[in-house]
Amino acid sequence: xxxxxxxxxxxxxxLCNTLFNDAVxxxxxxxxxxxxxxxxxxxxxLIQNFLHLHGAHTRRTRNNVWSFNYHYDPAKxxxxxxxxxxxxxxxxxxxxxxxxxxxxxxxxxxxGSNDAGGCLxxxxxxxxxxxxxxxxxxxxxxxxxxxxxxxxxNGLKLILPELGHLDFGIVGEPTLMKIAVAERxxxxxxxxxxxxxxxxAREEGVNAIYKCIQDIEWxxxxxxxxxxxxxxxxxxxxxxxxxxxxxxxxxxxCNFTVDVRMTDAYTxxxxxxxxxxxxxxxxxxxxxxxQASAIDQSHxxxxxxxxxxCQTYGSPTTSDQALLTxxxxxxxxxxxxxxxxxxxxxxxxxxxxxxxxxISLLEMLILNLINHNSNDEYExxx
Numbered sequence: 001x002x003x004x005x006x007x008x009x010x011x012x013x014x015l016c017n018t019l020f021n022d023a024v025x026x027x028x029x030x031x032x033x034x035x036x037x038x039x040x041x042x043x044x045x046l047i048q049n050f051l052h053l054h055g056a057h058t059r060r061t062r063n064n065v066w067s068f069n070y071h072y073d074p075a076k077x078x079x080x081x082x083x084x085x086x087x088x089x090x091x092x093x094x095x096x097x098x099x100x101x102x103x104x105x106x107x108x109x110x111x112g113s114n115d116a117g118g119c120l121x122x123x124x125x126x127x128x129x130x131x132x133x134x135x136x137x138x139x140x141x142x143x144x145x146x147x148x149x150x151x152x153x154n155g156l157k158l159i160l161p162e163l164g165h166l167d168f169g170i171v172g173e174p175t176l177m178k179i180a181v182a183e184r185x186x187x188x189x190x191x192x193x194x195x196x197x198x199x200x201a202r203e204e205g206v207n208a209i210y211k212c213i214q215d216i217e218w219x220x221x222x223x224x225x226x227x228x229x230x231x232x233x234x235x236x237x238x239x240x241x242x243x244x245x246x247x248x249x250x251x252x253x254c255n256f257t258v259d260v261r262m263t264d265a266y267t268x269x270x271x272x273x274x275x276x277x278x279x280x281x282x283x284x285x286x287x288x289x290x291q292a293s294a295i296d297q298s299h300x301x302x303x304x305x306x307x308x309x310c311q312t313y314g315s316p317t318t319s320d321q322a323l324l325t326x327x328x329x330x331x332x333x334x335x336x337x338x339x340x341x342x343x344x345x346x347x348x349x350x351x352x353x354x355x356x357x358x359i360s361l362l363e364m365l366i367l368n369l370i371n372h373n374s375n376d377e378y379e380x381x382x
Contacts, residue, residue, distance in 0.1 A: 020352050023121035026050050028101035030117050031110030037086040037150040047144045054128050063146035064159045069139055070132045078139040081127055083120040083172030084148035087112040093342035107345050115339035118346040119172030119332035122354035129359055137369035148320045156320045171321040174334030177357050179305045180315035182230035185262030185292035185322050193281040197252035205250040209243050212254035215279040228263035230314035235261040264294040290322035304364040
């Protein structure tokens with residue numbers, strides 16, 4: 001019996017190692033292939049071909065590719081494994097070729113290596129590891145999506161209706177393999193202060209810049225009274241301002257933009273209402289899509305992570321997790337601090353550990369659900 005168990009472990013480790021090596025090769029190909037948000041067709045091709053080579057059937061809409069495990073059972077809950085394959089453009093301070101996937105002392109350099117290529121290929125390897133398993137207590141849906149970096153309409157948002165019923169999500173973003181049990185949302189406000197244009201020399205009119213300054217000071221100093229246990233206070237920053245066209249004319253309007261980082265302590269409508277009560281400018285929200293999220297610590301996936309020794313935290317950054325209306329965590333190899341930096345990189349060892357921890361998390365969840373074997377556990381799942 002012991003030898004059979006050892007052989008099983010050896011076989012699993014061998015599969016894990018094979019998938020890790022394949023994942024690194026795929027990531028190098030992805031780095032070599034430009035995939036700016038909205039223009040990811042070539043990396044979508046690479047991902048689709050990789051899954052086909054490993055026996056998985058795929059579906060694709062635009063530049064989004066997804067697949068379900070081989071023994072999909074509609075009677076079981078479904079876990080979404082999601083990460084994105086689009087990137088920002090390389091900043092001007094790169095000293096390396098952003099599209100040359102160079103490995104130096106165990107470090108893989110290249111645009112998108114950390115955000116979110118390491119997560120993308122690690123989740124894909126994890127999906128393939130479980131792809132033909134018959135003892136699953138749940139289904140897996142792997143989705144490699146586009147337009148995360150620009151919060152576009154043709155990424156995860158586009159295909160969510162096509163994925164069918166989902167019960168839970170693991171969103172692959174660089175978190176140093178800590179579990180983000182909460183994530184800030186984002187609301188962008190376009191504000192307009194209105195005065196009256198006039199000649200500067202005669203001090204005619206009403207200077208819209210001065211009216212704007214009063215409101216900007218409010219945005220700078222206001223503190224929302226309710227504070228999230230995991231994410232802290234709502235934060236607001238004025239990031240763009242534009243007014244005037246001539247040196248001798250008082251501007252009649254002043255436009256500025258406010259970046260609002262939401263928490264689970266307020267709804268979008270509550271925040272908008274509070275802001276409009278305190279400022280004189282017109283406040284126009286762009287959308288209400290990127291909501292804050294939080295998951296209960298008692299959720300089976302969080303408990304499985306804690307049993308593995310994973311740390312939990314509230315993430316200050318926003319991702320495609322904000323588009324999900326199901327319980328979810330953000331979890332992945334790499335470090336968010338490296339995202340969008342010059343000479344972006346990820347440690348090869350981080351990818352290897354990422355795959356192993358993803359697999360261990362799902363293995364523990366399988367055991368927990370099978371051992372409890374009760375409707376209560378499934379109800380907790382969603």
